Amino acid sequence: MVIVTHRNADVDSVAAAVTLSYALKLYSGTNFDVCVPEGADAVSRRVLSGLGFNIPESEKCSSRRVVFIDVSSPTQVEGVEFEECSLVDHHSVNTLVERCSPRIYDPSSKATSAILAEVLMLSGYAIPRNYATLLLAGILFDTRFLRIADSRLLRVTARLLDIGADLEEATHLLVQQEVPYAERVARLKSLSRMGIYVIGDRYIVTVTCVGAYESSSLKYSVEAGSDVAIAIASRDSVARITIRASGRFVKDVGTPVAAELAKYLGERLGGSGGGHEAAAGAAISRNYIRGLEKAIADFFELRGFKMRVLDRGRWMEECA
Numbered sequence: 001m002v003i004v005t006h007r008n009a010d011v012d013s014v015a016a017a018v019t020l021s022y023a024l025k026l027y028s029g030t031n032f033d034v035c036v037p038e039g040a041d042a043v044s045r046r047v048l049s050g051l052g053f054n055i056p057e058s059e060k061c062s063s064r065r066v067v068f069i070d071v072s073s074p075t076q077v078e079g080v081e082f083e084e085c086s087l088v089d090h091h092s093v094n095t096l097v098e099r100c101s102p103r104i105y106d107p108s109s110k111a112t113s114a115i116l117a118e119v120l121m122l123s124g125y126a127i128p129r130n131y132a133t134l135l136l137a138g139i140l141f142d143t144r145f146l147r148i149a150d151s152r153l154l155r156v157t158a159r160l161l162d163i164g165a166d167l168e169e170a171t172h173l174l175v176q177q178e179v180p181y182a183e184r185v186a187r188l189k190s191l192s193r194m195g196i197y198v199i200g201d202r203y204i205v206t207v208t209c210v211g212a213y214e215s216s217s218l219k220y221s222v223e224a225g226s227d228v229a230i231a232i233a234s235r236d237s238v239a240r241i242t243i244r245a246s247g248r249f250v251k252d253v254g255t256p257v258a259a260e261l262a263k264y265l266g267e268r269l270g271g272s273g274g275g276h277e278a279a280a281g282a283a284i285s286r287n288y289i290r291g292l293e294k295a296i297a298d299f300f301e302l303r304g305f306k307m308r309v310l311d312r313g314r315w316m317e318e319c320a
């Protein structure tokens with residue numbers, strides 16, 4: 001059995017996977033490998049090595065039986081072959097969950113690392129300090145340093161601190177010291193190509209095309225004023241779509257809008273998608289990029305918002 005994270009795994013995903021592997025080994029005496037399709041992201045690698053953990057491998061994720069950790073859709077584990085699956089996840093839209101059993105699926109939890117910590121504590125496991133710090137880092141990452149929190153999350157966070165999790169070290173490892181040149185170029189390109197649309201009379205939707213660093217670019221798009229920010233990265237025949245929604249917009253519409261949009265675009269444009277209320281992703285067939293603007297307009301029209309163009313930008317030329 002192999003423990004598999006989502007593609008390009010973030011800190012929440014690797015922290016939960018590495019800790020589950022440790023707990024299962026303690027329980028059964030056998031090894032459970034962790035596999036990260038396409039490798040762990042840069043922050044995850046820094047956190048893992050900073051806390052003395054090995055970086056999990058990224059090849060051979062296929063196995064007769066797999067445990068998916070923090071995975072919300074089949075697209076996120078494309079290429080992983082399996083016969084049976086289990087799953088631990090918290091995404092508000094999950095298109096994989098029905099296929100996996102047993103599963104621990106709790107969309108009200110703020111992080112998969114928090115679910116793992118709760119389950120291990122309830123089962124009476126003593127979580128070693130370095131694993132407690134790792135889970136804390138996973139929680140801090142997914143909640144943007146506890147900005148998205150409820151009393152349940154604060155309770156499990158407090159218990160991790162009680163057993164020795166090091167808040168200062170986790171924070172230090174998570175905070176990016178220096179932004180690499182390529183990432184700064186990607187952010188600026190994404191802004192220069194951006195298309196700007198209005199839905200209803202006051203919400204702004206932006207669409208851009210970037211080769212990499214989608215999350216980083218979208219962060220600035222939302223800070224600059226997007227209510228819904230969409231980035232497209234074309235790779236061969238597939239286009240990856242990453243979506244962020246502002247807190248204000250999520251609150252106003254009252255549904256997991258980023259996840260719903262990702263799912264809608266995925267299904268309509270030859271792929272699949274899913275995610276959280278404010279952060280989601282989809283993969284579509286690249287041939288359908290020219291239909292994207294219409295698909296976005298239709299999605300919002302179904303929710304009562306008419307979409308109009310303020311400035312088309314250059315995203316379509318760059319990505320199609």
Ligand SMILES: [Mn+2]
Nearest residue numbers: 012070112142
């Ligand atoms: Mn997560």
